[in-house]
Each structure stands twice: as structure tokens, then as C-alpha cells.
Amino acid sequence: MCLLDATYRTCRYSVPLFFLCVRTNVCYAVVGLFVTQSETTADVKEALQVFKEWNPDWSPSHFMVDFSEVEIGALEEEFQGSKEAKVCKDNDKVRAWFSNKWLPEAKRWVHVFRDEDLKVAIYTNNGVERQNETLKYSHLEGYKNCSLSEMLTVLVTDFLPRTYRK
Known part of the structure; x- marks a missing residue:
């Protein structure tokens, strides 16, 4: 499972900074990041395409994101071969109860839809959000009005x- 999460207000410009995290033998770690001019599905998809070009064997079966139509749309377009959850199609009562609000998004949040081979102890993006906070309050402290170039320098040389190493 890979995690994708955006953070904001990391420099003087209003651009989102995205973290891409993967599971290591120790924890989930930031292995890539990207900044987009605007937060659109096309921009996020373009960045994901670059990661795929750099890592041609990378084919994650699952992603976890916040409920962001932009992120979800980009991932669904770029990773069409990812496994999809199966819904209990024969149970009319269950389908009727979920259909109005939850069913259209169920494959993204319901634990029961996870494949048997996806047994990892992660249920939220909280770890990524903590890394976002660490970046903002430990590494970018005093850089509130920094330029995009200064922020990226801190990311690459420090964060x-x-x-x-951690």
C-alpha cells in the first residue's frame, strides 16, 4: 500500500506539496514528493507518471488518500490495474442501505473490502500528516515566507x- 497526501502553506506561495510514502521494513517513509502549480487531477496524474517512468516496475495494488477527488481521480486514472474491492452484489438489503451515501465510496474506506493479502497495520494517513507537521514545524520553522526554491532546498538537503536516516 502506498500513501499520498498533500500539505499546504509550506512557503509563501499557495501551492500544494504532495508526499508519496511507501512501506519499508521499519515504517512508512516519504520516498517522493512533488509540488503542483494547481491542485488538479491532471497535475497530480502528471507527477505520478514521472514516478512511474523513474520506477517502471512500480505497480502498487492499493493507495490510501484523504477524501480528495483530485487525488482519487489521478490515482484511478494512472493506476487502472490496481485491485478493486468486490461488493456483496446479491444482498439487496445491504445494497439499499449503503446506496444513498456510502456505497459509491465504500471501496475506498471499508476494511472488509481489503484483499486478504493486504494485512498491514495502517488505517489512516495520520502518519503522513505527522510528517507534514514535522516538516512545517521542525524543518521549515522560520521559513514561513520562503520561496518555493528555498522550501525545496530544505526538503532535499534536510527533511x-x-x-x-530515521
Whole structure:
């Protein structure tokens, strides 16, 4: 399972910074990041395409994101071969109860839809959000009005190396 999460207000410009995390033998770690000019499905998809080009064997079966139509749309378009959950199609009562609000999004949040081979102890993006906070309050402290270039320099020379060593 891979995690994708955006953080905001990391520099003086209103651009989202996305973290891409994968499971290591120790924890989930930030292995990639990208900044988009605007938060659109096309922009996020373009960034994911770059990661796929750099890692041609990368074919994650699952992603976890916040409820962001932009992120979900980009992932569904770019990783069409990812496994999909199966719904109990024969149970009319269950289908009727879920259909109005939850069923259209169930494959993204319901634990029961996870494949048997997806037995990992992660249920939220909280770990990624903590890394977002660490970036903002430990590494970018005093850089509130920094330029995009300054923020990226801190990410590449300080945040990512410390995350990797940890």
C-alpha cells in the first residue's frame, strides 16, 4: 500500500506539496514528493507518471488518500490495474442501505473490502500528516515566507535525508 497526501502553506506561495510514502521494513517513509502549480487531477496524474517512468516496475495494488477527488481521480486514472474491492452484489438489503451515501465510496474506506493479502497495520494517513507537521514545524520553522526554491532546498538537503536516516 502506498500513501499520498498533500500539505499546504509550506512557503509563501499557495501551492500544494504532495508526499508519496511507501512501506519499508521499519515504517512508512516519504520516498517522493512533488509540488503542483494547481491542485488538479491532471497535475497530480502528471507527477505520478514521472514516478512511474523513474520506477517502471512500480505497480502498487492499493493507495490510501484523504477524501480528495483530485487525488482519487489521478490515482484511478494512472493506476487502472490496481485491485478493486468486490461488493456483496446479491444482498439487496445491504445494497439499499449503503446506496444513498456510502456505497459509491465504500471501496475506498471499508476494511472488509481489503484483499486478504493486504494485512498491514495502517488505517489512516495520520502518519503522513505527522510528517507534514514535522516538516512545517521542525524543518521549515522560520521559513514561513520562503520561496518555493528555498522550501525545496530544505526538503532535499534536510527533511528527506533525516527521514531516510530515521
